Amino acid sequence: MTEQLQRILPTVQKPARYVGGEYGQVIKSKQEVDVRVAFCFPDTYEIGMSNIGMRILYGVMNDMPGVWCERVFTPWGDMEAQMRRHALPLYALESKDPVKEFDLIAFTVGYEMSYTNILNMLNLAGVPLRAKDRKGLKNLVFAGGACMYNPEPLADFLDFVSLGEGEEITKEILQLYRKAKLEDWEKEEFLRAVAQIPGVYVPSFYEPVYQEDGTLQAIVPNPSAPKTVLKRIVKDLDSAYYPTDTLVPSMEIVHDRTNVEVFRGCIRGCRFCQAGFCYRPVRAKSAQVLYHQAVASLESSGNDEITLSSLSTSDYKELDVFADKMLDYCIPRKIKLSLPSLRADNFSRELMLKLRKSGRSSLTFAPEAGTQRLRDAINKNVTEEEILTTCRIAFSGGWNAVKLYFMLGLPTETDEDVLGIAELVWKIIKEWKAYGSEKKRGLSINLSTAFFVPKPFTPFQWEAQITPEEYMRRVHLLQSAIKTKMVDYRYHGPELSRLEAVLARGDRRLGAVLEEAVKNGARLDSWEEYFRNDIWMEAFASCGLDPNFYACREFGKEEVFPWQTISIGLRREFFWHEREKAYQSLTTSDCRTQCAGCGANSLCPGGVCDA
Amino acid sequence: MHRLLFSKTADAIWTSHLDVMRIFQRAFLRAHIPIAHTQGYSPHPFVSVILPLSVGTASQCEILECTLEDKEISFQETQERLNQVLPEGIQVKEVYESSRKAKELTYLQARLELCYDSGIPSGASEMLNSLYSRETLEITKKSKKGETLLDIRPMIQSVQVQDHSPTQIWLDTVVCAQNPSCNPLFLVTAIQTYLSQLAPDFVRCSREEVFDKEGRVFR
The missing domain is CATH 3.30.70 (Alpha-Beta Plaits)
Known part of the structure; x- marks a missing residue:
C-alpha cells in the first residue's frame, strides 16, 4: 500500500495532506490496542485539522489505554481519482491501514454540505453505505457534531449518533464497544445497549410515519428505545479534558494557530443562530485554567499566534483580566493574540486598542441586518450607534479595513431593510472620511451577504426560506445601491444555501437523494470548483422529492419535526414565543440581564445557568 | 550566521519548501532555542533554506540558515533538542557557524x-x-x-x-x-x-x- 501511495503522491496537489507523520501524532503498538477508531472529518485536511472538536476528541480517545484513534480526511478530487484508478482504499493517516479494517468509523459533522463527503468516504473505504448492509460489530459508523441535532438525512447510513459535547460520552461508547467485542455480541445487541447511554440516538429504532401531504404524522420508537434523546454537555469546563499537547501539522492549515476555548454557549439569543441555542447553557472556563492551557498549548506547539474562541468573546466575564495577562505573555514573545467574535460595545473598543499592540489589524462586524427594525426582529442587539462609534475609534487609531457580514432573506425582511445595508455602509465611509487618520492608504470595506438558512432548534426553525430567484433580486437591489469602489461586495450563491436549508430541516427520505447525488458525482459541495447543483436537482427528481418542500415551506406550528426525537434541553414553546416576538420586532434581553426561560438551565447542576 | 545541516526523508519528502521553514520556526520555539527575528511591522523568526528542494525529492544535505541567539546553548545541544521536537523524516545532522556565502x-x-x-x-x-x-x-x-x-x-x-x-x-x-x-x-x-x-x-x-x-x- 505504501509503495502504491508513493507512486500516486507525485501526481497530486499538496501531497502532505495524505501522509501523516506530523509532530504530535499518536502512534500506538497494534499489540496493545483492542479498539481502533477511524476518526473521519468530511472535508479536507486543512479544514479538519483546524477543527477544535476534532482535536479534543482525538486526544480523549487516544488517552484511553487500548484505544487507538487515527485521522481520516476527505481526499481532494485529484487524489480521489488516483485512489480509484489504483484501487487504493481510503486509509487512516497514522498507520495507513485501510478504514475498512477499523472497529469504529466516526464522523464529526459541522456542515450540511459535507454530507456527500461522508457517503463518498465510506464508498472509497469499501464500506457498505447503508447501516442495514453492514453486519456484525466491525465498521460501526457513528457521528456527532453540530449538524447531528437533526441527523435524519443521514439516518440510513449511520448506526448511531452521539449528541452534544463528546468528551464524556465518547469514552462511554468506546468502553461499551470493547465489552461487546470481547463478548462477541450481535450488532443488534450492541445497538440496544448503546441506545441506553444518555445522548445516544439509534436511528433504526425509530420509524417515521408520513401523512399524505408529505409532512410527518409521527415518529414511532421501538419499545426498547427512549422516546426522546437529550444531548450531552460537560458540566464543568475547568476539569474537562483539553488537549494542550496537540498535533502540529507540517503544512499550512486554515486556522494555523493555537485555539483556546473561553466558554461554551451564548447569552445573546440571536434568533437565526443554531450554535447560540444548541451550545447552551453557558459555561465558562476560569481565567486561571484558561491561562494555563493557553501557555501550555503555545509552548508544546511552537505556534506564534493564539486565538480565544467562543460565540461572543466579549461576553466572557473575566476577559479584561485574562486578556491583560495573555498580552503580558504574548508581547515579549512576539506572539499574536487574536479575539474574534467581539461585540461593538465600549468594553471591546478598549480591548481593541490593546490588541493592536500584538499586531492585529482587521476589524470585523456582523450586524446581520441593515435596519434597526430587522436587527431587533432577529434579536441581534447591536445598534447603529455602537457600530459607528467603534468604527470612529478604529479609524482614528489607524485602521483602514473593515469586514461586514450581513444576511439576506431573513424573516420579515423588506426592500427597505436590504437598502439599509447600503446606507449603513455609507455611514461607515462617512466616519472614515471625518475621522480616518491614515487617509492616504484609502479605506477598504469587504461586504459579504449570506443567504438566510432556517435551522432546527432556533426560533426560525418554522420559517420558509425565500426562493433563490427572490434572493438574487435582493442581491442585485443591494448591488445597485452601492456606488463606491471602496466596497468589495460578495454574496453566497443561492443554490448551495438552498440545499443547506433542505438538509438542515430534512427528513429520512433525503437519504435516497444523497445516495443518488453521490452516485452521480456530488462531492466536496462546499467547494465552488466541485459544487454541481444540476446533479442535486436530478437526484431530487429521480427520487420524487421536491427541495422546496423542505426549504421554501413554512412548517406548521404543531408540525412533527424530523428532529422531534432529539432534545437540546430547550423548550419548543420558548422557540415559538421568540418567533412571535420577532414578528413584532421585540427584542429579548441577554441571559445575564434577564433569564428568558429557554430551559437550558435544567441541564445545569442545581438548575442554575452560569450566564 | 549559523547553519543547520538536515536530512529530509520518508514521508517528510512531501512537505514543501515553505512548510519546512514553518516547521523549523515552530521547532525552535518548542525546543526553547531563541533565534533572531526579522525586523518590521510583523516580526517573525528568521530562517532560510538554501536551494529549495522539490516536493517529493529526499535529501541528505539540506542547509538552513538562522541566527542562534543564546550562546549558552551548545551546537550539540541545539541539534539534540531540535531532533526531539521535529516531525518524522526531518533530522538535524549538524549545527555550525559559517561565513561562507550561499552562492x-x-x-x-x-x-x-x-x-x-x-x-x-x-x-x-x-x-x-x-x-x-x-x-x-x-x-x-x-x-x-x-x-x-x-x-x-x-x-x-x-x-x-x-x-x-x-x-x-x-x-x-x-x-x-x-x-x-x-x-x-x-x-x-x-x-x-x-x-x-x-x-x-x-x-x-x-x-x-x-x-x-x-x-x-x-x-
Whole structure:
C-alpha cells in the first residue's frame, strides 16, 4: 500500500495532506490496542485539522489505554481519482491501514454540505453505505457534531449518533464497544445497549410515519428505545479534558494557530443562530485554567499566534483580566493574540486598542441586518450607534479595513431593510472620511451577504426560506445601491444555501437523494470548483422529492419535526414565543440581564445557568 | 550566521519548501532555542533554506540558515533538542557557524532510482551511458511562461549508471546546483525524450551532497 501511495503522491496537489507523520501524532503498538477508531472529518485536511472538536476528541480517545484513534480526511478530487484508478482504499493517516479494517468509523459533522463527503468516504473505504448492509460489530459508523441535532438525512447510513459535547460520552461508547467485542455480541445487541447511554440516538429504532401531504404524522420508537434523546454537555469546563499537547501539522492549515476555548454557549439569543441555542447553557472556563492551557498549548506547539474562541468573546466575564495577562505573555514573545467574535460595545473598543499592540489589524462586524427594525426582529442587539462609534475609534487609531457580514432573506425582511445595508455602509465611509487618520492608504470595506438558512432548534426553525430567484433580486437591489469602489461586495450563491436549508430541516427520505447525488458525482459541495447543483436537482427528481418542500415551506406550528426525537434541553414553546416576538420586532434581553426561560438551565447542576 | 545541516526523508519528502521553514520556526520555539527575528511591522523568526528542494525529492544535505541567539546553548545541544521536537523524516545532522556565502554552493550530487516493474530492458545501461555522453541533450522545460528548449548537457558534471537490481537502475549524478540550475530529474526527462522505450515506471530522487566550485563539500 505504501509503495502504491508513493507512486500516486507525485501526481497530486499538496501531497502532505495524505501522509501523516506530523509532530504530535499518536502512534500506538497494534499489540496493545483492542479498539481502533477511524476518526473521519468530511472535508479536507486543512479544514479538519483546524477543527477544535476534532482535536479534543482525538486526544480523549487516544488517552484511553487500548484505544487507538487515527485521522481520516476527505481526499481532494485529484487524489480521489488516483485512489480509484489504483484501487487504493481510503486509509487512516497514522498507520495507513485501510478504514475498512477499523472497529469504529466516526464522523464529526459541522456542515450540511459535507454530507456527500461522508457517503463518498465510506464508498472509497469499501464500506457498505447503508447501516442495514453492514453486519456484525466491525465498521460501526457513528457521528456527532453540530449538524447531528437533526441527523435524519443521514439516518440510513449511520448506526448511531452521539449528541452534544463528546468528551464524556465518547469514552462511554468506546468502553461499551470493547465489552461487546470481547463478548462477541450481535450488532443488534450492541445497538440496544448503546441506545441506553444518555445522548445516544439509534436511528433504526425509530420509524417515521408520513401523512399524505408529505409532512410527518409521527415518529414511532421501538419499545426498547427512549422516546426522546437529550444531548450531552460537560458540566464543568475547568476539569474537562483539553488537549494542550496537540498535533502540529507540517503544512499550512486554515486556522494555523493555537485555539483556546473561553466558554461554551451564548447569552445573546440571536434568533437565526443554531450554535447560540444548541451550545447552551453557558459555561465558562476560569481565567486561571484558561491561562494555563493557553501557555501550555503555545509552548508544546511552537505556534506564534493564539486565538480565544467562543460565540461572543466579549461576553466572557473575566476577559479584561485574562486578556491583560495573555498580552503580558504574548508581547515579549512576539506572539499574536487574536479575539474574534467581539461585540461593538465600549468594553471591546478598549480591548481593541490593546490588541493592536500584538499586531492585529482587521476589524470585523456582523450586524446581520441593515435596519434597526430587522436587527431587533432577529434579536441581534447591536445598534447603529455602537457600530459607528467603534468604527470612529478604529479609524482614528489607524485602521483602514473593515469586514461586514450581513444576511439576506431573513424573516420579515423588506426592500427597505436590504437598502439599509447600503446606507449603513455609507455611514461607515462617512466616519472614515471625518475621522480616518491614515487617509492616504484609502479605506477598504469587504461586504459579504449570506443567504438566510432556517435551522432546527432556533426560533426560525418554522420559517420558509425565500426562493433563490427572490434572493438574487435582493442581491442585485443591494448591488445597485452601492456606488463606491471602496466596497468589495460578495454574496453566497443561492443554490448551495438552498440545499443547506433542505438538509438542515430534512427528513429520512433525503437519504435516497444523497445516495443518488453521490452516485452521480456530488462531492466536496462546499467547494465552488466541485459544487454541481444540476446533479442535486436530478437526484431530487429521480427520487420524487421536491427541495422546496423542505426549504421554501413554512412548517406548521404543531408540525412533527424530523428532529422531534432529539432534545437540546430547550423548550419548543420558548422557540415559538421568540418567533412571535420577532414578528413584532421585540427584542429579548441577554441571559445575564434577564433569564428568558429557554430551559437550558435544567441541564445545569442545581438548575442554575452560569450566564 | 549559523547553519543547520538536515536530512529530509520518508514521508517528510512531501512537505514543501515553505512548510519546512514553518516547521523549523515552530521547532525552535518548542525546543526553547531563541533565534533572531526579522525586523518590521510583523516580526517573525528568521530562517532560510538554501536551494529549495522539490516536493517529493529526499535529501541528505539540506542547509538552513538562522541566527542562534543564546550562546549558552551548545551546537550539540541545539541539534539534540531540535531532533526531539521535529516531525518524522526531518533530522538535524549538524549545527555550525559559517561565513561562507550561499552562492558559493555550485554543484549537487543526486541519486535517481529508476524503477522498471517488469525488469530492466536489455541493454539499458549501455544506452543510458551513451545518452549522457552526447554533446547536447535538449529537453522541453515547462514553466509558467510556456515551454522552452533547454540543453542540460553543459550542466551535467558526471553520471554513473549502475544496475542496482533486476528492476532498478541507479543514476548517480553531479549537476549544477544554481546559476544555472539543473534539476536532477531533468536526466529522466532526457530519457523520456530520447529513449522513450527506457522510460521508467517510477523514479525516486534523493539529493546526496552539495559542493562548491572546486568540488569540495559545501557547508
